[in-house]
Amino acid sequence: MPAMTLKVRLTVAEADLIRSVVLEAPDGSILPPFTPGAHVEVTIPDGTTRHYSLIDTDGSTAAPKAYRLGIRLEDPGTGGSRFMHDLKEGDTVEVTGPKNEFPLADSDAPSLLIAGGIGVTPMISMATALAGDGRAFTFHYAMRNAGAGAFVDALTGAHGDRVVLHRDDEAGGPLDVAALIDAADPATHIYVCGPKPMIEAVKTAAEHRGFAPDQIHFELFESAAEQDGDTAFEVELASSGKVYTIPAGRTIIEVLEEAGEDLVYDCQRGDCGICQTDVLDGIPDHRDVVLTDAERASNAVMQICVSRAKSPRLKLDL
Numbered sequence: 166m167p168a169m170t171l172k173v174r175l176t177v178a179e180a181d182l183i184r185s186v187v188l189e190a191p192d193g194s195i196l197p198p199f200t201p202g203a204h205v206e207v208t209i210p211d212g213t214t215r216h217y218s219l220i221d222t223d224g225s226t227a228a229p230k231a232y233r234l235g236i237r238l239e240d241p242g243t244g245g246s247r248f249m250h251d252l253k254e255g256d257t258v259e260v261t262g263p264k265n266e267f268p269l270a271d272s273d274a275p276s277l278l279i280a281g282g283i284g285v286t287p288m289i290s291m292a293t294a295l296a297g298d299g300r301a302f303t304f305h306y307a308m309r310n311a312g313a314g315a316f317v318d319a320l321t322g323a324h325g326d327r328v329v330l331h332r333d334d335e336a337g338g339p340l341d342v343a344a345l346i347d348a349a350d351p352a353t354h355i356y357v358c359g360p361k362p363m364i365e366a367v368k369t370a371a372e373h374r375g376f377a378p379d380q381i382h383f384e385l386f387e388s389a390a391e392q393d394g395d396t397a398f399e400v401e402l403a404s405s406g407k408v409y410t411i412p413a414g415r416t417i418i419e420v421l422e423e424a425g426e427d428l429v430y431d432c433q434r435g436d437c438g439i440c441q442t443d444v445l446d447g448i449p450d451h452r453d454v455v456l457t458d459a460e461r462a463s464n465a466v467m468q469i470c471v472s473r474a475k476s477p478r479l480k481l482d483l
Contacts, residue, residue, distance in 0.1 A: 166261055166262065166264075167261070168208065168259045168260060168261045169190070169196075169197075169259070169260050169261070170191065170257050170258070170259060170260075171188040171189060171190060171191070171196075171232070171257065171258055171260050172188065172189055172190070172191045172255065172256070172257050173186060173187070173188060173252050173253065173254055173255060173256045173257070173258070174187045174188065174189045174231060174254065175187040175254065176252055176253065176254065179235065179315035179316060180308075180312060180313055180314055180315035180317075181312040181313050182237050182238040182313075183235060183236070183237050183238075183283060183313075183315040184235075184236055184238070184249070184250050185220070185233055185234065185235050185236075185315075185316075186233070186234045186236060186249060186252055187231050187232070187233050187234075188231060188232045188233075188234070188258065188260065189230065189231040189232075191257070193230075195228045195229065195230060196229045196230070196231070196232060197229075197262075197263060198226055198227050198228065198229065198263075199219050199221075199226050199229065199262075199263035199265065200226060200263075200265050200268055200269070200294075201221065201226070201268070201269050201287070201290035201291040201293070201294040202218070202265050202266075202267035202268045202269060202287045202290065202291060202384070203218070203219050203262070203263040203264060203265035203267075203268075203287075203290075204216045204217055204218045204219060204262060204263065204264060204265070204266075204267075204287070205217060205219060205232060205234070205260050205261065205262035205263050205264070206260065206261040206262055206264075207234075207245070207249065207258055207259070207260055208258070208259040208260075208261070209244070209245045209248045209249075210248060211244075213245070214261070215244075215245035215246075215249070216432070217234040217235070217236060217249075217286075218234070218235070218267075218286040218287035218290070218384075219232055219233065219234065219263060219286075219287075219290060220233040220234065220235055220286050220289050220290060220316070221233075221289065221290040221293050221294075222289060222293055222319055222323065223293070224293055224294070224297045226290070226294075232260070232263075234249070234286070235283060235285070235286040235315060235316070236249040236250060236283075237282065237283035238250050266384070266431065266432065266437050267287055267356075267358070267382065267383075267384040268382075269291055269294060269295070269354075269356075270354045270379070270380075270382065272354055273300060274350070274352040274353060274354055275300075275301040275302060275303075275349070275350050275352065275353045275354070276291070276295055276300065276301070276302040276303075276353065276354050276355075276356060277302070277303055277305075277345065277346070277349050277353050277354070277355045277356065278291060278292060278302060278303065278304040278305065278356050278357075279305050279307075279340070279342060279345065279355070279356065279357040279358075279359070279363070279367060280304070280305070280306045280307065280357070280358055280359055281307045281308075281340070281357075281358070281359025281360055281363040282307075282308060282309075282313065282359055282360065283315070283359075284357075284358035284359030284360070284363075284384070285306055285315060285316060285320075285358075286316075286358075287358055287384060288304060288306075288356065288358060289316060289319075289320065291356060292304050292320065292323070292324055292327075292328075293323070296323070296324060296327075302327060303327055303329065304320070304324060304327055304328045304329065305329045305331060305340060305345060306320065306328060306329070306330055306331065307331040307332075307333070307339065307340040307359070307363070308330070308331070308332055308333070309332070309333050309334065310332055310333065310334045310335075311332055314330065314332070317330065339363075340363075342357075342363065342366050342367045342370055343366070343370040346367065346370040346371050346374055346376070347370070347374060349374075351374075351375070351376070352380075353376075353380065354380050354382065355367065355371055355376060355380060355381050355382065356382045356383070357381075357382070357383045357384075358383065358384045358385075360385075361385060361454055364383045364385055364436070364454045365454060367381070367383065368381060368383065368454070372457070383436060383454060384436055385432075385434045385435060385436035385454050395413040395414070395473065396413055397410055397411060397412045397413060398410075398411055398473065398474035398476070398477055398478065398479065399411070399477060399478040399479070400417055400420075400421070400474075400478070400479050400480075400481055401446075401478060401479070401480045401481070402421075402426070402481060402483045403445055403480060403481065403482050403483065404482075404483060407424075408478075409421060409424060411473070411474075416433070416469070416470060416471065417469040417470075417472075417473075417481075418430055418433065418440065418469055418470050421469075421483075426483070428440065428469075428483075430469070430470055432470065433470040433471070434470070434471065435452055435453030435454055435455060435468045435470055435471035435472070436453065436454050436455060437455070438453075438455040438468065440468055440469050440470045441455070441466050441467070441468055441469075442466065442467060442468075442469050442481050442482060442483060443465065443466055443481070443482035444464055444465055444466060444467050444479060444480070444481060444482075445480040445481065445482055446478075446479070446480035447464075447474060447476040447477075447478055447479035447480055448464050448474065448475040448476040448479075449464055449467040449472050449473070449474060449475065449479065450472055450473040450474055450475045451467060451468075451472050452468075452471045452472045452473065453467075453468035453470075453471055453472055455468055456468070467479075467481075469481070
């Protein structure tokens with residue numbers, strides 16, 4: 166998909182550390198259509214790309230005049246998020262997409278939307294579409310405090326009491342996602358976007374309650390962080406016998422692609438499953454949100470975009 170050069174029309178401070186950026190074609194032409202849950206990739210100055218969900222509040226996804234993105238400034242704020250926060254009206258950026266790996270299911274069943282922090286952005290488009298189609302949904306939006314909540318007025322104004330706000334400081338703790346799922350109709354489709362602990366809690370509760378895998382939809386809004394104690398390990402490719410060292414702070418994909426290996430991947434966050442690879446020998450250190458507990462315990466597959474190794478070497482079916 167070719168990149169587009171888009172111009173910044175507007176930037177708005179939406180909440181603590183969260184800014185929205187509105188992009189349009191320099192000539193004012195209509196942009197490519199998108200569906201709820203879709204994202205675009207923005208190329209930042211170092212040549213890498215960052216994914217940002219598209220926010221639709223008026224049902225104009227079929228012929229959008231602009232793309233609205235929501236960006237949280239990440240600590241230490243020196244990479245893609247800092248670049249996006251520093252954009253000003255009239256600046257241009259290279260954008261590829263849209264692409265959707267987090268679509269709404271084609272179902273008339275009720276929807277339960279659960280968002281944490283900046284994970285609210287794809288859910289806004291979902292709520293807009295569900296309301297426009299007259300489909301039942303409830304939207305639970307969790308945030309640390311009132312200052313951390315973005316797009317709150319727009320959401321509550323558009324959807325009323327279907328939007329339920331949870332502020333950790335007022336509630337005395339995080340959102341009880343298990344209680345929400347216990348109360349849901351068994352036919353419900355569950356959508357969750359936010360930090361990894363929230364996604365894992367929702368998946369665990371839904372699986373325990375008996376929801377089918379195709380009723381549980383999720384998107385991770387953070388990359389797998391480097392952990393204390395990470396060390397180098399080796400990866401052996403079964404097809405060639407080549408061995409690569411994966412140092413702390415770098416992923417398997419980064420090292421192999423730099424060496425010229427042909428890989429298939431997308432999100433690089435551990436939530437899409439596209440880079441899943443068979444493990445022929447060794448023990449992975451799973452850091453994704455895709456695999457089930459049984460798949461993790463088997464150590465037979467792994468997501469090479471984020472996961473590492475507990476053993477000195479992994480032999481992969483590559």
